[in-house]
Amino acid sequence: MINKGEDEEGMTQWFEEVTRDAEEVQTSILGKIIRQNSGTEYLRKWLGQVQVDEVDDHALESYFTSLLPLSTHADYETYIQRIADGDSSPILTQQPITTLSLSSGTTEGRPKYLPFTSHSAQSTVHMFRLAAAYRSRVFPIKAGGRILEFIYSGKQFQTKGGMKVGTATTHYFDSAEFKIKQKQTKAFTCSPVEVISSSDHKQSTYCHLLLGLFFSEKVEFVTSTFAYTIVEAFREFEQLWEEICRDIREGDLSPRITSLVMRKAVLELISPAPLLASIIEKECMELKDWYGVIPQLWPNAKYIYSIMTGSMLPYLKKLRHYAGHLPLVGADYGATECWIGANIDPAAPPELVSFTVVPTFAYFEFLPLHRHRSQDAAAMHEFTEAQPVRLSQVELGEEYEVVVTTFTGLYRYRLGDVVQVSGFHNRSPKLSFVCRRKLTLTVNIDKNTERDLQLVVAKGCQLLNDSGLELVDFTSTANLSASPGRYVIYWELGHGGRADTRLLAECCKKMDESFVDPGYVVARKSHSIGPLELCIVEKGTFKKILDHFVRDGASLSQFKTPRCTTNQLFVRILESCTVERFCSTAYC
Numbered sequence: 001m002i003n004k005g006e007d008e009e010g011m012t013q014w015f016e017e018v019t020r021d022a023e024e025v026q027t028s029i030l031g032k033i034i035r036q037n038s039g040t041e042y043l044r045k046w047l048g049q050v051q052v053d054e055v056d057d058h059a060l061e062s063y064f065t066s067l068l069p070l071s072t073h074a075d076y077e078t079y080i081q082r083i084a085d086g087d088s089s090p091i092l093t094q095q096p097i098t099t100l101s102l103s104s105g106t107t108e109g110r111p112k113y114l115p116f117t118s119h120s121a122q123s124t125v126h127m128f129r130l131a132a133a134y135r136s137r138v139f140p141i142k143a144g145g146r147i148l149e150f151i152y153s154g155k156q157f158q159t160k161g162g163m164k165v166g167t168a169t170t171h172y173f174d175s176a177e178f179k180i181k182q183k184q185t186k187a188f189t190c191s192p193v194e195v196i197s198s199s200d201h202k203q204s205t206y207c208h209l210l211l212g213l214f215f216s217e218k219v220e221f222v223t224s225t226f227a228y229t230i231v232e233a234f235r236e237f238e239q240l241w242e243e244i245c246r247d248i249r250e251g252d253l254s255p256r257i258t259s260l261v262m263r264k265a266v267l268e269l270i271s272p273a274p275l276l277a278s279i280i281e282k283e284c285m286e287l288k289d290w291y292g293v294i295p296q297l298w299p300n301a302k303y304i305y306s307i308m309t310g311s312m313l314p315y316l317k318k319l320r321h322y323a324g325h326l327p328l329v330g331a332d333y334g335a336t337e338c339w340i341g342a343n344i345d346p347a348a349p350p351e352l353v354s355f356t357v358v359p360t361f362a363y364f365e366f367l368p369l370h371r372h373r374s375q376d377a378a379a380m381h382e383f384t385e386a387q388p389v390r391l392s393q394v395e396l397g398e399e400y401e402v403v404v405t406t407f408t409g410l411y412r413y414r415l416g417d418v419v420q421v422s423g424f425h426n427r428s429p430k431l432s433f434v435c436r437r438k439l440t441l442t443v444n445i446d447k448n449t450e451r452d453l454q455l456v457v458a459k460g461c462q463l464l465n466d467s468g469l470e471l472v473d474f475t476s477t478a479n480l481s482a483s484p485g486r487y488v489i490y491w492e493l494g495h496g497g498r499a500d501t502r503l504l505a506e507c508c509k510k511m512d513e514s515f516v517d518p519g520y521v522v523a524r525k526s527h528s529i530g531p532l533e534l535c536i537v538e539k540g541t542f543k544k545i546l547d548h549f550v551r552d553g554a555s556l557s558q559f560k561t562p563r564c565t566t567n568q569l570f571v572r573i574l575e576s577c578t579v580e581r582f583c584s585t586a587y588c
């Protein structure tokens with residue numbers, strides 16, 4: 001049973017209380033973190049002269065922010081390596097760390113290892129309950145229903161010191177907290193743990209779809225960690241639906257499912273359902289271009305729930321196509337390091353979603369970022385920084401980099417996320433995600449963020465609207481080996497095969513002209529940056545990239561295609577799959 005105060009009404013009342021007193025809650029949370037970990041090597045290094053037990057939380061906060069420097073992952077690598085090698089002394093946390101998380105940076109070169117503790121899993125459960133409470137106000141669901149969840153547990157491995165390593169989602173799905181949550185929620189996932197924990201995401205996706213359809217009348221909503229995963233699942237469904245219908249009709253399971261554990265678990269849940277199979281077949285054959293497939297096959301589903309901000313924005317068009325009239329609800333804001341904010345306005349469209357900071361999850365600071373024009377002749381827009389401010393000191397409309405101090409051993413840690421303050425809920429700020437600060441395209445003095453690239457690609461794609469083609473996925477890199485250096489954008493196209501070469505050449509030119517960064521525009525006009533190159537890759541290229549990184553330990557639940565990449569392995573896969581190239585004629 002859910003503990004008193006953790007039902008939906010209790011959760012929203014609790015959140016109202018902590019956000020009304022967010023400043024004092026933050027001071028208390030920092031005091032708790034410091035007192036819990038004051039004996040650690042890291043904190044002794046910086047707070048060694050402070051008598052932690054003899055001062056109050058406000059004094060501790062003052063000492064902490066004045067004595068500890070801002071940090072990045074590089075500052076922790078030596079400490080974390082010692083933990084991975086088996087050093088159980090209190091290095092970053094007072095309690096031994098037995099698990100390390102693999103950040104989603106696995107797709108951008110060298111992976112980052114971060115501490116994962118029971119607190120990590122507990123805060124995830126707490127966030128899910130909080131977000132569900134606010135969603136239920138707008139989209140109430142029936143107790144005893146089902147959830148079609150496209151969730152995947154990736155591979156885990158051990159360091160030489162016996163430390164378990166995997167993605168944060170993998171650890172969470174493997175945790176006692178997740179198993180308890182599965183039994184306590186109003187609606188239950190369609191898939192058993194044997195499907196979620198399989199290392200073969202293709203087999204898992206097939207079973208997620210099969211079981212979701214078998215329980216289709218009971219499904220209350222459809223969800224996954226990222227919008228990309230739902231889109232990919234339904235791209236697969238377009239090819240698999242007839243096979244899935246055969247399985248439902250016969251109460252059997254396709255030979256493509258080779259995992260004996262998965263087969264056994266699924267076959268224990270299904271039975272022959274010929275009438276249901278016939279209804280699904282009829283619906284699929286009548287659907288036009290799969291528009292509205294989700295509400296058509298899951299008639300009682302209330303909404304689709306997933307992370308749809310940042311690098312997920314390009315998938316919204318396709319997701320809306322599959323969703324038809326169903327609302328798209330943006331999921332909450334978190335990172336491998338910790339959870340940050342909850343979406344308490346689930347009726348807001350994904351493009352406008354904001355996240356109210358939950359002041360109990362970590363101690364938050366915000367590094368002010370101001371875009372300015374440098375004195376360089378190219379007048380490049382850059383970020384400059386001031387000193388971090390507290391949660392209560394942020395200003396409406398301003399941009400900040402998020403800095404966190406966590407219960408898991410990170411202190412004044414720069415996340416690299418750029419956010420904008422879009423409002424306040426009581427005394428806690430509401431944040432809109434802007435971009436990842438380090439994900440930029442640059443050749444010399446130019447700087448284009450992930451968001452800049454998305455806007456440019458969207459303008460190029462407008463020319464495809466009448467061609468019957470769609471953009472499946474994209475990424476980019478800066479080719480510095482060319483002379484002069486240039487941007488390269490890779491497109492995978494679907495629906496209709498090859499596009500007219502004149503149309504693609506025009507798309508390339510349109511994108512080149514759509515960059516508004518002054519550094520880029522001036523450099524293109526002076527030819528110190530070369531013409532934009534558009535590369536069309538063969539169908540399935542981005543799935544090859546996904547498969548590669550999943551084999552290397554990434555979880556499908558946590559995989560994100562980076563929009564700007566410097567990963568040379570990634571680029572080699574893209575180059576080997578390129579079938580057509582176009583160079584911009586802009587600025588000629």
